[in-house]
Amino acid sequence: MGHAAWFRHHRYATPEISRAEDQDLLLRSYASSRFGCLDEVLLGYHQGKFDLGKTLTARRHLLAAQERYFFAHGQWKSALLAAAATAVKVVIDAMASLPGCENLFFARMSGKVPDQAIRDLNLARGEAVSEKISSRGRGKLIYVLTEDWFFCSHFIERAAAARAEGWDVAVMTRFSRHADEIRARGLRVIPLHIDRGSIDPWRELGVIRQIYTAYCEEKPDLVHHVALKPVLYGSIAARLAGVKAVVNARWAWAIFSSRNLSRRACCVRSWRWVCVFSSIRAAARSYSKTATIVKA
Secondary structure, eight states: OOOHHHHHHSOOOTTTSOSOHHHHHHHHHGGGOOOOOOSSOOOOOOOOOOOHHHHHHHHHHHHHHHHHHHHHTTOHHHHHHHHHHHHHHHHHHHHHTSTTOTHHHHTTSOOOOOHHHHHHHHHHHHHHHHHHHTTOOOEEEEEEOSOHHHHHHHTHHHHHHHHHTTEEEEEEEOOSSOHHHHHHTTOEEEEOOOOTTOOOHHHHHHHHHHHHHHHHHHOOSEEEEESHHHHHHHHHHHHHHTOOOEEEEOOOGGGGGOSOHHHHHHHHHHHHHHHHHOOOOHHHHHHHHHTSSOOO
């Protein structure tokens, strides 16, 4: 997190840098920025299975960013060290891809928390939140996303914080394997049959109908759309259903820098419709204050 002015000045190098955007941004900005460490963890990411292809892509892009920066600043020793360190890591990655050697990749991380311990903690949090909610309420909030794993890696903590403050929170997305984890945090789940890669107009109209039907049945006070399709379809559905407060998280801006001009033009037109149908009201401001600080 940081000031908006800082992010406007230090922009992500997309799509030139892939899977190493944060490291590249830190490298380019550290000399003129001031950073601070928080005492408590605010956000955690789920580490999936080791994927050699994705890991090597990240290594390659990060090394390219490091060499470009070090050469531009005459830091030849640092450039050599970066190349040597990357070579060692690539060898370890290749070994980790062998059957039974995956721990070579995860050894650099802190000890893995047992799955049962995570489930027990989430259940305990969900029960405590439910007791707190029973005495008061602030409204109904619905998240709309394309994937449940993305919600768990980026939004579950702030949703749990809103739940703790009295919001009735539901998550509408395509559920693959994280539905139980979301329920354990005291959040309701609403299945959404959406495909990020689909361009079938009839199928996409069906997605809008699903969202519209859910809004009419749930009558939310606030909806939070994340990523391009949920923002576009959800904004249309919210307008038709009479939802007064809409928050649109314009995630994955890299799509607007696509080299495919027709795709980029289509996205720009889509966002124009989003601007027409979107609205943010007082409930959104209240929710923003609720989720400003999240303690994990």
